[in-house]
Structure formats: C-alpha cells, structure tokens
Amino acid sequence: MADVEANRSTWRRYDWTGDGGEEWSSAWGGSRMLWRVTLFPRLAPFLPAARILEIAPGGGRVTAFLVDECEHLDLVDISETALDSCRSRFGDRSHVRYHLGDGASLDFIEDGSIDLAISWDSLVHADAPAVEGYVRALGKKLKPGGTAILHHSNLAACRLPDGRYGADMDRPENGWRSPTVSAELARRFCADHGVLCLGQEIFPWSRPPVLSDCLTVLSRPTKRTRAAEPVIAQTDMPGEMATASRLARIYRRIE
Numbered sequence: 242m243a244d245v246e247a248n249r250s251t252w253r254r255y256d257w258t259g260d261g262g263e264e265w266s267s268a269w270g271g272s273r274m275l276w277r278v279t280l281f282p283r284l285a286p287f288l289p290a291a292r293i294l295e296i297a298p299g300g301g302r303v304t305a306f307l308v309d310e311c312e313h314l315d316l317v318d319i320s321e322t323a324l325d326s327c328r329s330r331f332g333d334r335s336h337v338r339y340h341l342g343d344g345a346s347l348d349f350i351e352d353g354s355i356d357l358a359i360s361w362d363s364l365v366h367a368d369a370p371a372v373e374g375y376v377r378a379l380g381k382k383l384k385p386g387g388t389a390i391l392h393h394s395n396l397a398a399c400r401l402p403d404g405r406y407g408a409d410m411d412r413p414e415n416g417w418r419s420p421t422v423s424a425e426l427a428r429r430f431c432a433d434h435g436v437l438c439l440g441q442e443i444f445p446w447s448r449p450p451v452l453s454d455c456l457t458v459l460s461r462p463t464k465r466t467r468a469a470e471p472v473i474a475q476t477d478m479p480g481e482m483a484t485a486s487r488l489a490r491i492y493r494r495i496e
C-alpha cells in the first residue's frame with residue numbers, strides 16, 4: 242500500500258529530529274552535492290523564481306536550498322511532524338508558508354500564483370490518485386508558463402511476468418516505489434488536465450537496472466504555447482550519485 246493514509250502514518254512517525262532527512266543524501270556525499278550535482282542543474286533554468294511551491298518537503302533537505310532562491314516559498318506536506326521540523330529549521334524566514342495538505346490537492350494556494358513547483362524523493366511513494374491530484378491542481382495553481390518538476394514512481398512499468406515488481410521495489414524495505422504509477426500514466430494525467438508534459442527522465446534508483454523512478458517536467462501553457470511531443474530519456478541517477486560522491490571526496494577543504 243502506498244496510499245495517502247499509509248504515507249501519512251509512516252512519515253508522521255519518522256524521526257526528523259536527527260538529520261532532518263540529510264541521511265538520504267549520503268549516496269551523493271551529502272545534501273550540498275545532491276543540490277549542486279543533481280537538483281540545481283535541473284532547476285537552474287527556472288531560478289531564481291518569485292514564488293516556489295515545494296510538495297512534500299519532509300525535514301527540509303531540499304527546502305534549505307530553495308529558500309534563498311525565491312521571494313515566497315510554500316511548503317505542503319501530509320505529515321505534521323515533517324512540517325514542524327521545517328518550522329523549526331526555517332521559522333526565522335518570513336517568506337515561508339506551511340500547509341498541512343490532504344495528499345492530492347492544493348486548494349490553499351492561490352490560482353495562477355506559482356512560478357516553480359518541485360517535489361523530490363517523496364511522490365515516488367505516492368499512488369496514482371495523489372500524483373493525478375497534484376497534476377490537476379498544478380494546472381490551476383501554476384502561472385501560465387510556470388513549471389513543475391515531479392519525482393514519482395515508474396514501477397507500474399516494471400512488472401515482471403510472475404506479477405511481482407522489479408527487485409520487489411514496492412516493498413517498504415526496498416525503496417517503497419508505488420506500483421500504481423508510471424511515466425506513461427503521468428503523461429496521460431498531463432494530457433487529461435490541460436498541462437504540457439515537456440519531458441521525462443526515467444532512471445533506476447537503488448536497484449539498477451530496474452527503472453523505478455521518473456522525473457516529469459510539466460508546464461501550464463500560455464496562449465502562445467505550441468504543443469510538442471515530450472522528450473523522454475533514460476538517465477543514470479546511480480552514476481550521478483557515484484560521481485557526486487567521488488567529487489565530494491576529492492574537492493574538499495581541509496579541516
């Protein structure tokens with residue numbers, strides 16, 4: 242099960258008091274390298290942005306970098322404990338707003354207000370109704386021309402002939418990817434809800450060669466936007482993590 246209730250009960254109980262999710266950055270050699278090598282190159286075309294929405298910030302691992310890239314930052318999560326962790330981390334930053342969401346809608350955000358929405362390493366655990374809900378909501382909440390980058394599961398495309406999913410990645414101990422979401426389904430959600438899918442990266446995460454993950458880049462079209470086919474590419478996230486971690490060990494200041 243990877244529905245909203247299962248996610249809420251898991252992430253409400255998570256201990257954010259430790260490193261606030263920094264522990265998930267060790268494959269990159271730390272969160273700074275995750276930002277510099279993986280996230281910033283993808284977000285750079287859209288930064289700085291007046292208004293950023295982060296969906297599912299958890300303990301604020303990515304938020305820590307987004308917070309200086311915008312005038313307004315909205316955070317929405319389904320876990321109160323995650324939001325509390327963000328409040329204690331960013332409480333002195335008056336341009337940050339915190340929203341406890343229902344896991345699929347963004348009703349508390351003004352229509353047409355968001356320049357950039359990002360969700361990283363969270364919706365991979367979310368089932369299709371949540372991903373569809375956010376795509377539908379982003380069709381209203383993004384400014385025309387605004388962009389969203391959503392990291393979600395592709396495990397529905399990794400079904401084996403025996404009915405199991407690649408490397409059993411639907412199990413919590415193996416990455417807990419949702420078996421109900423795929424890149425293809427996300428493209429269909431975009432088409433159904435009037436947003437343009439610009440492109441998708443499909444990649445393995447912890448169990449290569451299983452292509453368990455996808456980053457979908459979507460945009461709310463303006464009146465002048467001409468529809469085009471999305472660019473779909475397979476990329477090498479584990480290789481990127483390994484490179485980042487090697488660089489972190491070589492290029493470092495001495496104590």
Ligand SMILES: C[S@@+](CC[C@H](N)C(=O)[O-])C[C@H]1O[C@@H](n2cnc3c(N)ncnc32)[C@H](O)[C@@H]1O
Nearest residue numbers: 252262297298299302318319320323344362363
């Ligand atoms: C693995 S943590 C990752 C947090 C953060 N993005 C990071 O990279 O450190 C997953 C977070 O996603 C949140 N989450 C899961 N499903 C969600 C949904 N449908 N809507 C909003 N938040 C969700 C959880 O409450 C949790 O805070």
